[in-house]
Amino acid sequence: MENSKTFLCISNYFKGVDFLINLKKSGNKVYLVTSEKLRDKPWPHQYIDEIFYMEGQDVDWNLEHLLLGVGNFMKSTKIDAIVALDDYDVEKATYLRENLRIDGMGQTTGRYFRDKLAMRMRAKSCGIPIPAFCSLFNDHDINTFADTIEAPWVLKPRSEASANGIIKVYDKESLWIHINEMGNNRFKYLLEQFKPGDVYHCDSLISDSKVVFSLTSKYLATPMEISQGGGVFRSANIPYDSEDDKAIKKINEQVLKGFGLKHGAAHTEFIKSNEGGQIYFLETSSRVGGAHLAEMVSEASNINLWKEWAAIEDALAKGTKYILPKVKKEYAGIVLTLSKFQHPDLSSFLDPEVCFRVPLEYHAGLIVKSDKQVRVLELLEDYGNRLATDFTAVVKQNSVSKLH
Numbered sequence: 001m002e003n004s005k006t007f008l009c010i011s012n013y014f015k016g017v018d019f020l021i022n023l024k025k026s027g028n029k030v031y032l033v034t035s036e037k038l039r040d041k042p043w044p045h046q047y048i049d050e051i052f053y054m055e056g057q058d059v060d061w062n063l064e065h066l067l068l069g070v071g072n073f074m075k076s077t078k079i080d081a082i083v084a085l086d087d088y089d090v091e092k093a094t095y096l097r098e099n100l101r102i103d104g105m106g107q108t109t110g111r112y113f114r115d116k117l118a119m120r121m122r123a124k125s126c127g128i129p130i131p132a133f134c135s136l137f138n139d140h141d142i143n144t145f146a147d148t149i150e151a152p153w154v155l156k157p158r159s160e161a162s163a164n165g166i167i168k169v170y171d172k173e174s175l176w177i178h179i180n181e182m183g184n185n186r187f188k189y190l191l192e193q194f195k196p197g198d199v200y201h202c203d204s205l206i207s208d209s210k211v212v213f214s215l216t217s218k219y220l221a222t223p224m225e226i227s228q229g230g231g232v233f234r235s236a237n238i239p240y241d242s243e244d245d246k247a248i249k250k251i252n253e254q255v256l257k258g259f260g261l262k263h264g265a266a267h268t269e270f271i272k273s274n275e276g277g278q279i280y281f282l283e284t285s286s287r288v289g290g291a292h293l294a295e296m297v298s299e300a301s302n303i304n305l306w307k308e309w310a311a312i313e314d315a316l317a318k319g320t321k322y323i324l325p326k327v328k329k330e331y332a333g334i335v336l337t338l339s340k341f342q343h344p345d346l347s348s349f350l351d352p353e354v355c356f357r358v359p360l361e362y363h364a365g366l367i368v369k370s371d372k373q374v375r376v377l378e379l380l381e382d383y384g385n386r387l388a389t390d391f392t393a394v395v396k397q398n399s400v401s402k403l404h
Helices: 017-025 063-073 087-100 107-112 116-125 139-148 172-188 223-229 243-259 293-301 305-318 373-390
Strands: 006-011 029-035 050-054 081-084 133-135 153-157 167-169 189-193 197-207 210-221 233-237 264-273 279-285 331-338 354-357 363-370
Touching (some): 006 017, 006 087, 017 029, 050 063, 081 305, 087 107, 116 133, 116 243, 116 279, 133 139, 167 172, 197 243, 210 293, 210 373, 233 293, 243 264, 243 279, 264 305, 293 305, 293 331, 293 354, 293 363, 363 373
Parallel strands (some): 006 029
Antiparallel strands (some): 133 189, 153 167, 153 189, 197 210, 354 363
16 A cells, blocks of 8 residues: 555553554554464454564563564564554563664663653653652662651552552661562662652643643542552543643643653653642653553543554654544543452443443453543442442562563
């Protein structure tokens, strides 16, 4: 097809189906590199020219083997763009781009969207409000932080996705116990002051270095709370043009501009401190948010983040102008939990506002939408309690052994 471009997409997780479909529908050649463990997942094969499989998952891929494979592939096929669909794939994509000299985000910029320490250092240099933090490289720096910054603190893995592996610490003695237990892995963490408050996320689309769409939502049960104690994840978008909405969107634009994201999708988190109401930047990522937040955003705004990200990539590769579809302003929320049942029966959730049921095994979740936010919040409260009572399963979190 005339003006067809070739995209190599990387995903070590089953996601991005709408992205792959719409990239192909735009007349492009679409190739996917994914994990061997995901071979049997329902990938949209009719929209993918070829799938290549790597051994391992997340950080287990051998990057030299990946580079060798892609390099051999390029002998017969010119790659116009490489796209990372998941958090863990950002390093893989930047590594390939740097070695094969393909346009797009390089390894330095990529760290701003994967390495939580790099994020904080970059945010600080850009004048973006952040909680006090410290690397774990130097004992004196750690002691100075512990002696001058009020507890509690959190030890955060620098490169884990979401809230995985976070440890909450209440005193200096406990802090050093945890650090010593890490041994030689301590450099893979950072230390940060814990700021109690409400946690928000801003899901965005970026084209030509400008935020062309963003939706602000509030976690009603945060990822950290879920990872630490289990329970039911809930989130809903907040009132449009409210004070918090305007403030968060302003800082979100500062983050994405300061971090150098020129195009694509982003999921960025903020906390509004209970003390004084200051809004702090927490972390960002150059991807569509997980936990079915994309479906929630779509129900509220009529913007399918995966589909529009594909359209942005297509426009960039072809040198055309991206045009955002018309945005609606409604409200949506998600309630989601790990389920003790492989195929949970959610037939008792019959309210007309239910618009999506999470299809994953061992997950129980629904998305609701309404033109009234209060109705969304009312349903999330009711459904959260019912899911917790009848479906929720708790899984112990893993410790961090690798930096990626």
